[in-house]
Amino acid sequence: MAKRHKAKNSGFVKDPVKLLKAGAGFVLEDAPTDTAPGFIGKKRDGRLLLADRAESLGVLQEQLFAQGQYSGVNSVLLILQAMDTAGKGGIVSHVVGSVDPQGVQLKAFKTPTAAEKRHDFLWRIEKEAPRAGMIGVFDRSHYEDVLIHRVHHWATPAELDRRYKAINDFEARLTDSGTHIIKIMLNINPEIQKERLAARLQNPTKYWKYRESDLAERAFWPQYMEAYQVAIERTSSTAAPWFVVPAGKKWYARLAVQEILLETLTGLGLTWPKGDFNLAEERRKVAEA
Secondary structure (H helix, E strand, C coil): CCCCCCCCCCCECCCHHHHHECCCCCCHHHCCCCCCCCECCCHHHHHHHHHHHHHHHHHHHHHHHHHHCCCCCCEEEEEEEECCCCCHHHHHHHCHHHCCHHHEEEEECCCCCHHHHCCCCCHHHHCCCCCCCCEEEEECCCCHHHHHHHHCCCCCHHHHHHHHHHHHHHHHHHHHCCEEEEEEEEECCHHHHHHHHHHHCCCHHHHHHCCHHHHHHHCCHHHHHHHHHHHHHHHCCCCCCEEEEECCCHHHHHHHHHHHHHHHHHCCCCCCCCCCCCHHHHHHHHHHC
């Protein structure tokens, strides 16, 4: 059994991996949005710990990448889903951004193009699955096709049912091939979103993030929460569970996602590859060069 990751002076009194996993009977409406489950520290403590753990995360990511250069089959896929302003970009910058970028495959899925719409919804997703040795990050993902499509009735109930099943099959194929899937919903409430939208309009460096469509989608908040509830119920599995992370405190959300990544990578039992050469012979050649 792989040794469980333990961060020194972690500040966690309860395992956030267990606390935040959406298990049987999960109810999104009851999930916290502005707390720090399992953590006893303050914002400053969380930020310091995030920086402290970045080194450990970097080592594990490099070992994963190094194994991928040889015969390793493992990869990790981090899926980020959330309502606007929940902090997906901050997770990418502050958590994933702390590792070597050559070992990261980042894909931000936008509205499908006309060419992509001629194919099944998973067609463009499958092409972006992480290669062996990589950490893949989906900033939004195939779940848009069962979230916004459910909310706006762009797909029939029968088609949505087909898509949930197709997603489960797709993720099962990924896990069978060595990809370890982490599905994160960053959970905020309408009040938090309103504050963050207003803040964007007060900061010229944030204007570019503001979209009028954000307000239009806010009007469908209850429908989105229902769509997330159904998606979590229909697509959670032992191999590809959902984690619902309170994102009202951005520092905590980043720390929690980092913890989940650390535990996932530690569970792979990663080591440094020994190479495919005769060590003594190569040392001799270098000495004589």
